[in-house]
Structures are given as structure tokens and as C-alpha cells.
Amino acid sequence: MMVNARNSEASSGTARWLVGAVVVVALFALPFILSQLGRTGEYWIWVTTEMLIMALFAMSLNLILGYGGMVSFGHAAFFGVGAYTVALLMKKAGAPLVLALALAPVTAAIAAAVIGWFCVRLIGLYFAILTLAFGQLLYMVVFQWYTFTGGDDGIHGIPKPEILTPIAYYLLCLVLFLICFLVMRMIMNSSFGLTIRTIRENMERAKFIGVNVRRFQWYNFILAGAFAGLAGGLLCELNRFAQTEFLHWSKSAEPILASLVGGMYSLVGPAIGSAVLIFLKIIVQQAHPSLVETWAIFLGLILLVVVLFAPGGLVGLYQRLTGKSET
Amino acid sequence: MRRTVLKGLAILFVAFLFGGGALPANSNAADTIKIGFVADVSGIGATFYKSQKAAIDLFVQQTNAAGGVLGKKLEVVVRDAQLKPDIGANMARELILAEKCDFLIGPTSSAVALAVTKVSKEFKKVVYFHTSNTEALTSTDYQPFMFQVVPNTVIEGRGIAQFLSKKPFTKYVYIGPDYAYGHTQHNSFKERMAQLKPDAKILETIWVKVGETNYSPYIPTLMAKDPEMLFTSLWGGGSATFIKQAKPYGFFNKTGITSLYDLDMLRVAGMDMPEGQLGYARAAFYAIDTPQMKEFNQKYFDKFKEWPADWAIMAYDGLIALTDAIKKVNSVDSEKVVTAIGGLKFKSLRGDRFIRAEDHMMNAGIYVGTTTKDPKYKDFLIMKDVVEVPAEQVWFSLDELKKLQAGQK
Amino acid sequence: MSVQFYLFLLINGLSLGMLLFIIASGLTLVFGVLRVINFAHGSLYMIGAFLAYSLSLLMTGGSLFSFFVMLLVVPPLIAVIGFVLEYTLFRRIYRAEHLLQLLLTYALVLILDDLVRLVWGGDPRNVTRPEFLAGSVSFFGMALPTYNVFILCIGPAIALGLWLMLYRTRAGNLMRATVSYPDTLGALGVNVSWVMTSTFMLGCWLAGLGGVLMSSFANIDLAIGMEKIIECFAVVVIGGLGSVGGALLGSLIIGVGITWLPVLLASVGVQEASRWALVFPYAMMAVVLIVRPWGLFGKPER
Known part of the structure; x- marks a missing residue:
């Protein structure tokens, strides 16, 4: 499996870089093309910005989900911590955006370190449920702590620097997204990443060859939390509010669904998945008024089809179509 | 064989994406006034939504039958905020930018309303809140492009x-x-x-x-x-x-x-x-003794075979105020309409009412x-x-x- | 506060726990045999409640007869729905990863919950309690609702029934054997997939029963499924995934905890005690998972 993947990677390496470069150029050009389309275009700039952010969120989860084989139902906790970090720093402490965005992954990583320390002691379903329990605990704390977090009203009216036009913010998110993408790629191709994958494939064996499984999983959990925190901070600034929903378990489900639809066993899969889901939600509702009321059924059916017929997601489907093996 | 099927599926999927994507290019004809309704359609929002939508549909039907507003027909576009503020904000933006709505109608949830009012402020489009009754909308989070027709908390x-x-x-x-x-x-x-x-x-x-x-x-x-x-x-x-x-x-x-x-x-x-x-x-259909209310009750009952809930009455009142303001300034431009809202006097189902200039709160007891x-x-x-x-x-x-x-x- | 008052609260809490147990036992039973945590269990319970509502409209509201008809008709109906789901969907994913199983059931939640809205509308619904159970009995001079007492009796009956079935019948032996040695059982000529289907149907039957009991207990709306599934999660995790006895203990801990905690906290001077008590199920779940991940009655997996 692994060897196979390596070979195909080597042979199509140049082609991959080329495709990557084209995609990046297209992503940079996109807002300028969209802005020619008037207000509709302006809306799609908002949407694509959100897609980038949610893609980052989904990719961050995939570090533990796809690469680490650890199903977390509490990943939104770190997304929320990042969002509230930005909201509180900017609204209450008057911090500049750059500082707030820099600190969002830090606080999220701290939260992930604490929660992760307990969670990595468990495996499989038990791990999943403990992350859910911690996620919901944090959610309730934020929900109830009116004086600090604003309770369920959330924190609104986060300042927006003048220079941040929608296009500028899109570009900021894009640059951060690409940096994170490259960093994640680097990490996952490093010996650390290979160890994480080894643990996923066979935890017992990893233990036998002397890998400190818990420690590696813990580090990975913290890493994933940090990237999620950055995503949360970015979404908070985009919407200019932080809200308890950001920590709710239904928010944790979003990147899981995105990873599933996009494909869990590649870095870009979850990003593609989350973009596709956001896109679908909008155009389905635009397609016909009756679909506004039945979007949940629609989403449920998509999931059913993916689970039953294409568990590798879109990337898996693509690989099957082009005859490439799954990594 | 299997691969062909998969390929066919993929092509269908792509076609669907782009086919769907092409749809929203519907023109905003000059003879309609588009109103975007950021609703909480699903989950426990459903029961409120049913009455709100019914009353809004009734108003649109009656108004259009009588020749519309400023000679333009009303058209309502609905989006589901799912009781979630970030989705609500996104949907509000979509309604304004992509659907080219001139005005917005608010949701059921107060948390969503607080997100929607920010979008309304940013894009300078008038929104009214009829069920979400947090007092923050008119006080700590006040912005002039909104008005509230429901008694707040x-x-x-x-x-x-x-x-x-x-x-x-x-x-x-x-x-x-x-x-x-x-x-x-x-x-x-x-x-x-x-x-x-x-x-x-x-x-x-x-x-x-x-x-x-x-x-x-x-x-x-x-x-x-x-x-x-x-x-x-x-x-x-x-x-x-x-x-x-x-x-x-x-x-x-x-x-x-x-x-x-x-x-x-x-x-x-x-x-x-x-x-x-x-x-x-908040608004009791059986107790409010105005001719408008009685007429509304009858029409509502005839159409939907049930009596109007409080949310229906308030959603309807909001549209009365909004269309009155539009008529007053003779324009559908939100930035002009907003000048007519503070201090607006109008005949609501609940009697003669006004909207206070300082916080755009209707005197709704x-x-x-x-x-x-x-x-x-x-x-x-x-x-x-x-x-x-x-x-x-x-x-x-x-x-x-x-x-x-x-x-x- | 007097001892009687605490006893009164205890009875209250136990009856709350019993209702929880009836629903949670189905969840844990299905997990035990199928190794799938069925998120859609809450949705099936909700469908049961709404079906009970529809049935109640066909008969004179509040009669004992209509209540028994509901109890007899609705749970088997939910079991049939369960059969369809198991046969068409769950069967395909028993060997898949946990994540895919969970996502399949999550997809079902999305679909079923919205179908309920489309079929029954979004309004909360009220099923009148049967007159026989609508009153109250005296308990230390305090009025205790008969319906709570009724649930308090049904819960142990179900627990006993489940125990007898699991440990005293052939079907139960097969179920328990499937938990431990599905392959051996298959090799012995037992139709394992049939055992799984029946277990799933039994789990759904319990969800349906819980739905019927709930429909007369509170008003039902589109949120009850989600509310209950989270509580059941806590119960099942605390008791031990797959253990029916654990589900019973977990239900009683949650039920009594929720009831006693606000009063206990308030009596030691905690401000807004009821708000703190809301965190109890999650905190309890986290503590159990950290200290004893396999739950109070469960067995460590490896």
C-alpha cells in the first residue's frame, strides 16, 4: 500500500506540482474575477473566504482523523477557543488583529493540550466519546459564563481594520491557508507524520518498535487543535462575532462530514469536501424554494450515498476513476 | 463496467453543480421588491416559521392583488438559518448580495437576529425583527437599519x-x-x-x-x-x-x-x-379589537384553516410598517427608507402604532x-x-x- | 429540608431514571451485539412519540384503552422501521470502521428528524395522559403523580424482562454469544445476521416504548430526539457500552443526580445551584471515561 503510493507519487510528482501551481494561481485570481460580477460576485467572495476557513478547519481535524485514525467529536472546542480568543482580545482588550490571530492557535493549543492529555489515554469509540464530553463541557462553560463570554448572545461587533476589504480578507485567509497547508504537508511527510500513520495502521506494532504512542498522539492532537484555533479566529473576524454554536458538537460534525465527503486519506480531501458542502448548501437552496426546507434530508442522503458507495470520498472516487491507488 | 458507472456519476455530479450554480443568475426585475426572509425553518424553529411564513404570504398575496407597492410586486425569498448565528449571517449576506433583496425579515432566534442585524448594518439594508425579542437589538447592539415590532424581553x-x-x-x-x-x-x-x-x-x-x-x-x-x-x-x-x-x-x-x-x-x-x-x-388575535385585526383573522383562517399565532400577527405588522415607509419615501432604496422609519406612524393590526426614533422600537406592549x-x-x-x-x-x-x-x- | 423531602425527590429521580433506562437499554443492547452506536436511536424514539400522538387522535383521548393500544401498537411499528433500516443499511456496514458507522447513523438522524417535521409539522404535540394515571398518590403527605409511579414500575419490569430474555432463553444466549464470538457462532450454523436483525429490532422496540411513555409524560417536539440521545449517551457510557445492567445503573445515577444535585448544592450555599447541576451528565461522563473508560459495568476491551 505505502510503497505503491510512494511510487505513483514519484512518477506524477512534477504533474502534481504543476496542478498545484495552477490551482494556487487560480485561487489568487478568483476574487478579482468574482469582483467583476457585481454584488453576486461580492457574495461569492464571502463564500469562498468561508470555504477557505472551513477547509482549514476540516484539514486540521484530518490530522487526527485521517492520518491519526482518531475520531474526535469535540474538535469544535478548539475552533471555538480560537474564535473567542480573537473576539475577546479585539473587543475587550483592543488588541490588533495580527496579535489576536497569532494568539488564537496558542490558546487553542493550550486547550487541546489539557483536553488531549486525558483523551489520548483512550482509543477508538471511547476516545470519540470523551472528546464529545469535553467539548460539550467547554460549550456549557462558555454558554453560562455571561460576564466573560457574553453567554449565548455571544460577542458581537468585533472591530474590523479599515484596510480589510472582502478581497483583502480573502487574500489574508488564502495566504494563511496555503501556509498551513504547506506546514501540515511538511509535518505529515516528516518522520513525525509517518509515525502517526504507523500508529493508525497498527498501534500494537508501533508500541513494539518503541514508539511512545500516547505522546505522539498527544502532540498530534495539540497540533490539530492549534490549526483549528486559527480557523476559528479567522471565521470570527469574517463574521465579526463569536458565538457558542462555534463550540457545539454539531460544529464538530461539520469537518467530519467534510472529511468524509472529500476523502479522509489525503491532505486536500477534507478541504475539497468542505468547499463542496458549503457550495451545495447554497445552490441547493437557490435551486428551488422547497429545497430550503429539506436541505437536511438532502445532506443526509449525500452522506448515506458516500458511506455506502464511496467511503473514500471524492478524492477516493477520483483515484478510482484515474486508476490510482488510495494512499 | 463499474468504472463507466462511476464516470457517469461524476459527470452528472459536475453537471449538477454547474447547472445549479447557473440558476441564481435570476434577474432582479425593476418591477419587483424582493424581501429576504432569514428564517429558522428547521428544528424547533419550525412551529414559529409556519405562522410567520403564512402571514407573510398572506400579506404579499393581498398587496400584490391590490397592485403592489409603488406599482411593484412583492416577492419573498426564504433561507434557513437553522437557529445558528453564523449560518444566519451567511444567509443574510446571500439574500442581499446574490439574491439582490432590498429588505430583510429577521429570524426567530435572538442569537441569529444579533448576527443578522450586523449584516444589515454593514450592507445598509433595512431589516425588521418580529419574533426574536432580545432587547440588545435596540440598545447595546442598536443600528438604525433595523426595527423591532415585538415587545422585547x-x-x-x-x-x-x-x-x-x-x-x-x-x-x-x-x-x-x-x-x-x-x-x-x-x-x-x-x-x-x-x-x-x-x-x-x-x-x-x-x-x-x-x-x-x-x-x-x-x-x-x-x-x-x-x-x-x-x-x-x-x-x-x-x-x-x-x-x-x-x-x-x-x-x-x-x-x-x-x-x-x-x-x-x-x-x-x-x-x-x-x-x-x-x-x-405578545399579540393575542382573539383579544385585539381593531377592524384590521378582525379582517386579518378571518382571511388567515379562511386560507390556512387555523387562527393566527402571535408570530404571524407580528410578522404581518412588520410588513405593514416596512411598506408604509417605502411608500412614504417613494423609493425602495434602503438608505432612503431608513429615514422614514424613526418616528413612523402606522396602522398595525394591533392598532395605531409608532416606531420610536431613538431605538426603532415599536411601541408594542x-x-x-x-x-x-x-x-x-x-x-x-x-x-x-x-x-x-x-x-x-x-x-x-x-x-x-x-x-x-x-x-x- | 426534611428526610421525607429527599426521599420524595429520590422517588422522582428514580422515575426519571427509569424512563431514561428504557430508551438507553435499547441503545446499549444494539451496541453490545452490533458494535454500532446508533445515533438515530433518538430519532426512532421521537417517531414513536409522534406515532403515539397520531394514534391518540384516532381514539378518545385520555382513555385507558387508547393508552394500551399505543403501548401495544407503536413499539412493534418502530421495530418494523428498525427492521427496514437494519436490512437495507446497517447490514452493509458492520465490518466498516466505527467512523463510517457513526456517520451512517448521523445521516439517518438528519433524514428521519426532517421527515418527522414534514409528516407531523413542527408544532409541539400533547398526548393526554390516561385518566387512570393522570392523578396522584399520597407520599408522606406530598402528592406524587401516578404516572411517575407507573414509569417507576414499568422500568424494573423491562429490566427484569430483558434479564430473563438474555440469560434464560435461547434467543438471549445467542445474542450474548454473538457479542463474544460472532464467527464461532456462524461456524456452528447459527444465522448470525438474523440474531443481529432481531437485536436491532428489539432495540427499536424499546425506543418506541420510550416514545409512547414520553408522549404522555411531556409535550413532544422536534427536539426531544436529540435531547434524549445525548442523555442516553451519558447513561450508556457511565454504565458501560453494551451492558444492560450498566444502563440501568447509569440511568439511575443520572436521574437521581439531576434531581438531588440542585438541592444538595443549594443546601451547602452554592449560588444558582440548578445551573451547575446542568453540567452533571457531561462531567460524570468525562470522569467515568477517565477513571474507568469501559464504564462501571463494562469490561475492558483488550
Whole structure:
């Protein structure tokens, strides 16, 4: 499996870089093309910005989900911590955006370190449920702590620097997204990443060859939390509010669904998945008024089809179509 | 074979994406006024949405039949915010930018409303709130492009305190959902009661989770205080469930209950609802004695085979105010319409009303009364001796407003 | 507060726990045999409640007869729905990863919950309690609702029934054997997939029963499924995934905890005690998972 993947990677390496470069150029050009389309275009700039952010969120989860084989139902906790970090720093402490965005992954990583320390002691379903329990605990704390977090009203009216036009913010998110993408790629191709994958494939064996499984999983959990925190901070600034929903378990489900639809066993899969889901939600509702009321059924059916017929997601489907093996 | 099928599926999928993507390019013809409704369609929002949408459809149908507004037809586009603020904000942006809506109608959830009002401010499009009644919309989060036609939480809390302070009770207990709505209403009630009747005390305060379905753990604790009156911020199915569960404990032998008796709540409580309980409605179709209301009731009943819930009446009133403002400035440009909203006087279903210039709050009071059976309505109780606590007596004073609005950055 | 008062609360809490147990036992039973945590269990319970509502409209409300008809008709109907789901969907994913199984059931939640809205509308619904159970009995001079007492009796009956079935019948032996040695059982000529289907149907039957009991207990709306599934999660995790006895203990801990905790906290001077008590199920779940991940009654997996 692994060897196979390596070979195909080597042979199509140049082609991959080329495709990557084209995609990046297209992503940079996109807002300028969209802005020619008037207000509709302006809306799609908002949407694509959100897609980038949610893609980052989904990719961050995939570090533990796809690469680490650890199903977390509490990943939104770190997304929320990042969002509230930005909201509180900017609204209450008057911090500049750059500082707030820099600190969002830090606080999220701290939260992930604490929660992760307990969670990595468990495996499989038990791990999943403990992350859910911690996620919901944090959610309730934020929900109830009116004086600090604003309770369920959330924190609104986060300042927006003048220079941040929608296009500028899109570009900021894009640059951060690409940096994170490259960093994640680097990490996952490093010996650390290979160890994480080894643990996923066979935890017992990893233990036998002397890998400190818990420690590696813990580090990975913290890493994933940090990237999620950055995503949360970015979404908070985009919407200019932080809200308890950001920590709710239904928010944790979003990147899981995105990873599933996009494909869990590649870095870009979850990003593609989350973009596709956001896109679908909008155009389905635009397609016909009756679909506004039945979007949940629609989403449920998509999931059913993916689970039953294409568990590798879109990337898996693509690989099957082009005859490439799954990594 | 398998691969061909997969390829076919992929092509279909791509075709679907682009086919769908091409659809929103619908033109915004000059002869329509597009109104975007950021609704909470799914989940527990569904029951509110049904009445809101019905009333809005009725208004659009009537107005268009009468030639529209400024000769333009009204058109409503709905999006589901799913009770989630970030989705609500996104949908509001879509309605304004992609669907080219000229105006917005707000959602049910207050948390979503707070997100939507920010979008309205950013894009300078008028929005009105008819069910989401957080007082923050007109105070700490006030922005001129919104107006609110529902009695806000403070008006409710103070109004009910004013009403109850004239009754002989002094021993109160409270139970409410543990979120902003419950806490604000509780505090407003407590403060106003302390001013009006210092000897009245809240002996026990219990917070339950939002959407709680089991009150039996709390009912004995409330009863242990031997209260004369329970004030609760539970609403809809929640307060109806409370009543259903408290009844066999003998709770109502000694204690009364005061709550929001909106039509949906009265319908679901049905004949479980005890008679002679004091309570309030945001807009009671059976008690408001204006010709417009009577006509509306009849038309609504003829069309939907049921009576209009409070949310229907308020959603409809909002559209009256909005279209009046449009007519007044003779333009559909939100930036012009907004100049007509502060101080606007209009004929609402609830009578002659105005929108206060300082906070764009309609002088919407609450309707207080006593539950009773009425032969006209077989499945539910209504309230008798209904009077309105005028908003002017209980809403934020201008001094309070100034402080709260200045609290904004 | 007097001892009687605490006892009264205890009875209250136990009846709350029993209702929880009836629903949670189905969840844990299905997990035990199928190794799938069925998120859609809450949705099936909700469908049961709404079906009970529809049935109640066909008969005179509040009669004992209609209540028994509901109890007899609705749970088997839910079991049939369960059969369809198991046969068409769940069967395909028993060997898949946990994540895919969870996502399949999550997809079902999305679909079923919205179908309920489309079929029954979004309004909360009220099913009148049968007159026989609508009153109250005296307990230390305090009125205790008969319906709570009724649930308090049904819960142990179900627990006993489940125990007898699991440990005293052939079907139960097969179920328990499937938990431990599905392959051996298959090799012995037992139709394992049939055992799984029946277990799933039994789980759904319990969800349906819980739905019927709930429909007369509170008003039902579109949120009750989600509310209950989270509580059941806590119960099942605390008791031990797959253990029916654990589900019973977990239900009683949660039920009594929720009831006692606000009063206990308040009596030691905690402000707004009821708000703190809301965190209890999650905190309890986290503590159990950290200290004893396999739950109070469960067995460590490896």
C-alpha cells in the first residue's frame, strides 16, 4: 500500500506540482474575477473566504482523523477557543488583529493540550466519546459564563481594520491557508507524520518498535487543535462575532462530514469536501424554494450515498476513476 | 463496467453543480421588491416559521392583488438559518448580495437576529425583527437599519411585574430556561417588582436547560417554598409541559402560574391548561379589537384553516410598517427608507402604532389577561379581561437607552 | 429540608431514571451485539412519540384503552422501521470502521428528524395522559403523580424482562454469544445476521416504548430526539457500552443526580445551584471515561 503510493507519487510528482501551481494561481485570481460580477460576485467572495476557513478547519481535524485514525467529536472546542480568543482580545482588550490571530492557535493549543492529555489515554469509540464530553463541557462553560463570554448572545461587533476589504480578507485567509497547508504537508511527510500513520495502521506494532504512542498522539492532537484555533479566529473576524454554536458538537460534525465527503486519506480531501458542502448548501437552496426546507434530508442522503458507495470520498472516487491507488 | 458507472456519476455530479450554480443568475426585475426572509425553518424553529411564513404570504398575496407597492410586486425569498448565528449571517449576506433583496425579515432566534442585524448594518439594508425579542437589538447592539415590532424581553419582564404588582401576591418562585432570554426577563421582572412592590420576594430561582422536557426534579423544590405565584420564562412546549407535569403534584391547588401564553403554547397545552391563570401574550388575535385585526383573522383562517399565532400577527405588522415607509419615501432604496422609519406612524393590526426614533422600537406592549375556556375555541383556552400594558410605561427610558447605546464601541 | 423531602425527590429521580433506562437499554443492547452506536436511536424514539400522538387522535383521548393500544401498537411499528433500516443499511456496514458507522447513523438522524417535521409539522404535540394515571398518590403527605409511579414500575419490569430474555432463553444466549464470538457462532450454523436483525429490532422496540411513555409524560417536539440521545449517551457510557445492567445503573445515577444535585448544592450555599447541576451528565461522563473508560459495568476491551 505505502510503497505503491510512494511510487505513483514519484512518477506524477512534477504533474502534481504543476496542478498545484495552477490551482494556487487560480485561487489568487478568483476574487478579482468574482469582483467583476457585481454584488453576486461580492457574495461569492464571502463564500469562498468561508470555504477557505472551513477547509482549514476540516484539514486540521484530518490530522487526527485521517492520518491519526482518531475520531474526535469535540474538535469544535478548539475552533471555538480560537474564535473567542480573537473576539475577546479585539473587543475587550483592543488588541490588533495580527496579535489576536497569532494568539488564537496558542490558546487553542493550550486547550487541546489539557483536553488531549486525558483523551489520548483512550482509543477508538471511547476516545470519540470523551472528546464529545469535553467539548460539550467547554460549550456549557462558555454558554453560562455571561460576564466573560457574553453567554449565548455571544460577542458581537468585533472591530474590523479599515484596510480589510472582502478581497483583502480573502487574500489574508488564502495566504494563511496555503501556509498551513504547506506546514501540515511538511509535518505529515516528516518522520513525525509517518509515525502517526504507523500508529493508525497498527498501534500494537508501533508500541513494539518503541514508539511512545500516547505522546505522539498527544502532540498530534495539540497540533490539530492549534490549526483549528486559527480557523476559528479567522471565521470570527469574517463574521465579526463569536458565538457558542462555534463550540457545539454539531460544529464538530461539520469537518467530519467534510472529511468524509472529500476523502479522509489525503491532505486536500477534507478541504475539497468542505468547499463542496458549503457550495451545495447554497445552490441547493437557490435551486428551488422547497429545497430550503429539506436541505437536511438532502445532506443526509449525500452522506448515506458516500458511506455506502464511496467511503473514500471524492478524492477516493477520483483515484478510482484515474486508476490510482488510495494512499 | 463499474468504472463507466462511476464516470457517469461524476459527470452528472459536475453537471449538477454547474447547472445549479447557473440558476441564481435570476434577474432582479425593476418591477419587483424582493424581501429576504432569514428564517429558522428547521428544528424547533419550525412551529414559529409556519405562522410567520403564512402571514407573510398572506400579506404579499393581498398587496400584490391590490397592485403592489409603488406599482411593484412583492416577492419573498426564504433561507434557513437553522437557529445558528453564523449560518444566519451567511444567509443574510446571500439574500442581499446574490439574491439582490432590498429588505430583510429577521429570524426567530435572538442569537441569529444579533448576527443578522450586523449584516444589515454593514450592507445598509433595512431589516425588521418580529419574533426574536432580545432587547440588545435596540440598545447595546442598536443600528438604525433595523426595527423591532415585538415587545422585547425587558418590556415583557417589566410589563408582567407591573401587572402582577397590582395583585395581592408577595411569595413568588421562578423557573426559566438558562439562556439570555430567561436571565434578562427574570432580572427585569425582579427589578421592576422591587420598585413597585418591595415586599414581594422571589423565594426560589431555578434554571433549567433549554429544551428541557422533564420538570419533575424541580417541581417539589418550588412547592417546598409554599409560593403564591410562579413566574416562568419557559415558553411554548416548555411551559405547556411544565403545566402538564406540575398538575398531578397538586401544584396549582395553592399556586398560580404566570407565563407567555402565546397561541402556540395554548394550543399545545390544550385542555391541560388550568383556568384562571394570569399570563400574557405578545399579540393575542382573539383579544385585539381593531377592524384590521378582525379582517386579518378571518382571511388567515379562511386560507390556512387555523387562527393566527402571535408570530404571524407580528410578522404581518412588520410588513405593514416596512411598506408604509417605502411608500412614504417613494423609493425602495434602503438608505432612503431608513429615514422614514424613526418616528413612523402606522396602522398595525394591533392598532395605531409608532416606531420610536431613538431605538426603532415599536411601541408594542404585552397583552395580559386570565385564562378561560371559550365555546368559540374548542381545542384550547384563551385569555379574558385582556388589556395591554402600554410599552411606553415599561420600555427603556431615553436615559437608559443613551447609556446602553453608548456602551457600543 | 426534611428526610421525607429527599426521599420524595429520590422517588422522582428514580422515575426519571427509569424512563431514561428504557430508551438507553435499547441503545446499549444494539451496541453490545452490533458494535454500532446508533445515533438515530433518538430519532426512532421521537417517531414513536409522534406515532403515539397520531394514534391518540384516532381514539378518545385520555382513555385507558387508547393508552394500551399505543403501548401495544407503536413499539412493534418502530421495530418494523428498525427492521427496514437494519436490512437495507446497517447490514452493509458492520465490518466498516466505527467512523463510517457513526456517520451512517448521523445521516439517518438528519433524514428521519426532517421527515418527522414534514409528516407531523413542527408544532409541539400533547398526548393526554390516561385518566387512570393522570392523578396522584399520597407520599408522606406530598402528592406524587401516578404516572411517575407507573414509569417507576414499568422500568424494573423491562429490566427484569430483558434479564430473563438474555440469560434464560435461547434467543438471549445467542445474542450474548454473538457479542463474544460472532464467527464461532456462524461456524456452528447459527444465522448470525438474523440474531443481529432481531437485536436491532428489539432495540427499536424499546425506543418506541420510550416514545409512547414520553408522549404522555411531556409535550413532544422536534427536539426531544436529540435531547434524549445525548442523555442516553451519558447513561450508556457511565454504565458501560453494551451492558444492560450498566444502563440501568447509569440511568439511575443520572436521574437521581439531576434531581438531588440542585438541592444538595443549594443546601451547602452554592449560588444558582440548578445551573451547575446542568453540567452533571457531561462531567460524570468525562470522569467515568477517565477513571474507568469501559464504564462501571463494562469490561475492558483488550
